Amino acid sequence: MEAVTRVSGVAYPWGAKNVDTDVIIPAHWLKTIKRSGLGQGAFETVRAQPGNIFDDPRYAGAPILIAGDNFGCGSSREHAAWALGDMGVRAVIAPSFSDIFSGNAFKNGIVPVVLSQEAVDRLVEVAKTDPVTVDLETMTVTTPFQDRFPFELDAFRRRCLMEGLDEVGLTLAKDTAISKFEELLDEERPWIMGERADAGIAVEGAGRT
């Protein structure tokens, strides 16, 4: 996961409430074998409407999305975060998020920024013409016009984002502990590791009747 300390640039001034995971990525995209490429399916139903915000050239490739209450409600599909990441979104600003979505967002390097409704309303206005900056160092959202909205993040998750540590990366940092456990395991329960799992199982293609 790439480290995020600052997300700055154009923002989609959307503000829609209760955007569910079906809106973010419709179910028929779930049969995919990829995590990437889901940007194509992101907000498919919204994009079907002429003049929608996501196809407006002014906001093309924006790294920030501004939305209303309860963003990411619905199913637990991780595809929603994958789709946003794939379309280049690195931060979503909203008055509230579904728990599961914000967990998935963190796992995929997307910052869910919770701000008051007033702050969100103001940012929607600004974003129509000017850039927005989310800064994890100072924990603020700022605009070129003196706006300065502080926000909060779980300290552990903030650190993960800033150091680019996904959970896999964090656990990989425990390599010494895991290796030590494996040594012990090999002594106490030698049948768990070693040759055995490869024995007899290769790619077997012998025809069956």
Add this chain to the structure above:
Amino acid sequence: MSTIPRTLYEKVWDAHVVERRDDGSCLIYIDRHLVHEVTSPQAFEGLRAAGRRVRRPELTLAVPDHNLPTTARIDANGQELPIADRESAEQLGALRRNVAEFGVPYIDALSARQGIVHVVGPEQGFTLPGTTMVCGDSHTSAHGALGALAFGIGTSEVEHVLATQTLILSPSKTMEVRVDGTLGYGVSAKDVVLAIIGRIGAAGGTGHVIEFTGEVIRHLSVEGRLTIANMSIEGGARAGMIAPDEATFAYLKGRPLAPTGADWDKAVAWWRTLPSDAGARYDRSVVLDGSAIAPVLTWGTSPEDVVPITGVVPAPESFADPSKREAAQKSLDYMGLAPGMRMQDVPVQHVFIGSCTNSRIEDLRAAAGVAIGRHVADGVRAMVVPGSGLVKRQAEAEGLDRVFTEAGFEWREPGCSMCLAMNPDKVPPGERCASTSNRNFVGRQGPGARTHLLSPAMAAAAAVTGRLADVRELMG
């Protein structure tokens, strides 16, 4: 080491803690990881994108099952037949490429060892007592039948296990489900587990790991125990476990991936220490009288909607809880059933004998025992889908395939098949299926499909009578 009596679950948990964290969660080592084509592609892609490898490929075993058609896989010349559904073919192809790239042991679709992951694991001796075992699939709970702590995980966790061979987990609560006494005539493991879910409810085990105990469980074969543990998840539990015993060891001995020689002896010695200590405490306990369990089946769209075959469709008003009442009405509308109807008068158009719950050799023997000398009723399509190529081979060696085909059943290639209708085996809308699978959710066997969960013998009885039938009337 503490002297506080511990449960089976606690012993397996304690033996796998790599590190305890401040918030009470633990970094847990994972001994065995099963992989199939549906939930793994994004995990492998994540590894690739981050330039990571699989930490312990030899602790991983991949096998395709969900998408595979259950029709012939090779033509008369031994050439592999293409898979018609483009997306299925793509998922299966992705698994093949990923295991090759990451060096993961793999059983190919054309191998006799191929089958449903949860049938293959125990059959190959990949599943072992006292191991931690995961798979991106909720019915991973099945492997707990051998005394493993086994549960389903999501795609990010699949990636986490591939990369680190660990998971960050919080301990579960424990629940004992004890089934006393002896089972009646015509009553099987499937009836027992359906009765358990009927009793505790589909969310009854939420947050818990269930340990199944008692005389009935002890007397079940390992295959019967697999049926029980498989459906723990349908009772809402994180996992289901059964203490390993002599039957478990006898089942495992000589399996291709089971330990051998000195390792075997050492393993058995450790496995013997795993059963729950006398005086170990569970957070909850439920007791059932095995002798009171009749052949049962489901009437609704939740696995908890259980009724004895001698019973009638319940009236929604009979449920005290208003939300349950509403759910029952919805279920009945979907199922096309009216309150008071005798279950035995309900006609079926499809019979499915298969799935990771009931597709092992004993299941096929039980079904064949009912089918022999009889014929599938007019208007019924009945299929038997063995759980693995080896089960299929064994059944053919015993002549069960002929019993089935002579009785008018289809005899097919192994896979998940009509359990979830991800391959072409589907129940058409509005039609009714007597199924040995584990989920009767709305649309599970195809859009609009109506599912009744029951045992293999009961499924065979439905096939030959053309209705839901009491298998006891067809036996002996």
